[in-house]
Amino acid sequence: MSLSPLPNQRAPAAPAPYLSVVLPCYNESQVIPETLRRVSTVCADLGKPYEIVVVNDGSQDSTWAVLLQMAKADPHLVAVNLSRNHGHQLALSAGLYFTRGDRVLIMDADLQDPPELLSDMLRKMDEGVDVVYAQRRRRPGDAPVKRFFCAVFYRLLDRLADTRIPLDTGDFRLISRRVCDQVVAMPERHRFIRGMVSWVGYRQEAILYDRDARFAGETKYPLRKLVALAMDGIISSSLKPLAFATVIGSLAACLGFLLLLYALGSWLFVGKTPQGWASLLITVVLMGGLQLVVLGVMGEYLGRIHEQTRGRPAFLVDAVVRAEASPLPGA
Ligand code: UDP
Numbered sequence: 616m617s618l619s620p621l622p623n624q625r626a627p628a629a630p631a632p633y634l635s636v637v638l639p640c641y642n643e644s645q646v647i648p649e650t651l652r653r654v655s656t657v658c659a660d661l662g663k664p665y666e667i668v669v670v671n672d673g674s675q676d677s678t679w680a681v682l683l684q685m686a687k688a689d690p691h692l693v694a695v696n697l698s699r700n701h702g703h704q705l706a707l708s709a710g711l712y713f714t715r716g717d718r719v720l721i722m723d724a725d726l727q728d729p730p731e732l733l734s735d736m737l738r739k740m741d742e743g744v745d746v747v748y749a750q751r752r753r754r755p756g757d758a759p760v761k762r763f764f765c766a767v768f769y770r771l772l773d774r775l776a777d778t779r780i781p782l783d784t785g786d787f788r789l790i791s792r793r794v795c796d797q798v799v800a801m802p803e804r805h806r807f808i809r810g811m812v813s814w815v816g817y818r819q820e821a822i823l824y825d826r827d828a829r830f831a832g833e834t835k836y837p838l839r840k841l842v843a844l845a846m847d848g849i850i851s852s853s854l855k856p857l858a859f860a861t862v863i864g865s866l867a868a869c870l871g872f873l874l875l876l877y878a879l880g881s882w883l884f885v886g887k888t889p890q891g892w893a894s895l896l897i898t899v900v901l902m903g904g905l906q907l908v909v910l911g912v913m914g915e916y917l918g919r920i921h922e923q924t925r926g927r928p929a930f931l932v933d934a935v936v937r938a939e940a941s942p943l944p945g946a
């Protein structure tokens with residue numbers, strides 16, 4: 616099983632560019648012209664061939680129309696339209712699939728990640744680093760509640776994950792072709808790209824930056840999506856929640872056993888059994904709750920196994936548009 620549904624759409628046979636930039640977009644029509652302007656400037660300054668793969672993740676606004684127009688005029692652009700909204704991580708996966716560059720820069724489309732960091736990242740990669748990830752020193756551009764939630768999540772993930780996933784680091788990073796190929800080759804449907812990249816290994820180093828505010832528009836990550844991403848992150852990186860379920864279950868069983876001893880002891884030595892429906896109810900509710908939590912944890916893993924065994928493609932592509940002159944004029 617492979618990640619992609621449509622291998623034949625991948626890329627025309629052509630020499631690989633030096634750099635690919637991947638930009639997943641969901642309702643970003645207000646932002647995307649400015650983002651492409653800034654990214655193109657940074658890439659053009661390199662003086663080497665590059666491509667910018669922009670993925671429209673089923674936007675309801677005019678993002679695709681804007682992209683189409685720009686892709687027809689700019690031979691560096693590859694515009695990919697997904698069949699519907701698949702979510703950030705799958706849109707990003709689709710983008711990675713279509714890249715051809717020796718080095719791949721992953722960033723958000725809203726300019727919270729400054730593309731100007733690229734030259735520092737490339738320099739680090741020249742030293743033999745395979746993954747240069749941008750770690751947030753500060754993130755004044757995000758709401759305090761979100762900052763708190765994210766800080767807790769990254770620390771929890773650090774405790775749980777089997778491989779080290781850097782703290783306070785999103786998907787903004789430069790990866791080498793071999794890392795990109797490995798991530799694309801992983802067939803999992805619930806994709807947590809930063810965890811998958813960490814899993815690949817090789818030399819991975821950080822550069823620090825301050826995260827800006829969004830250039831325009833609203834966040835596309837409401838709490839519900841953040842929680843789903845956090846669940847995918849933990850479950851795809853760790854089996855420890857299952858072990859915790861066993862521990863909680865064992866503790867609950869011990870507690871039940873102690874209560875039994877207490878009841879038997881009172882009957883044998885005091886001559887009466889503990890009375891009252893309140894203690895009974897509390898025990899039943901507590902045990903019932905614990906069982907449901909443990910079942911829920913197992914269900915999260917089971918649901919993902921179910922989705923994986925169904926074997927549906929992770930994403931579907933509607934169209935890939937490149938300008939006629941493409942591929943790859945020099946910068
Ligand atoms: N995004 C996407 N599909 C979605 C949600 C988000 O492609 O379903 C893109 C979005 O356009 C942006 C990136 O993912 O380029 C990160 O989203 P956003 O900036 O809204 O998240 P935040 O920075 O607020 O966490």
Ligand code: MG
Nearest residue numbers: 723725727829
């Ligand atoms: Mg953002």
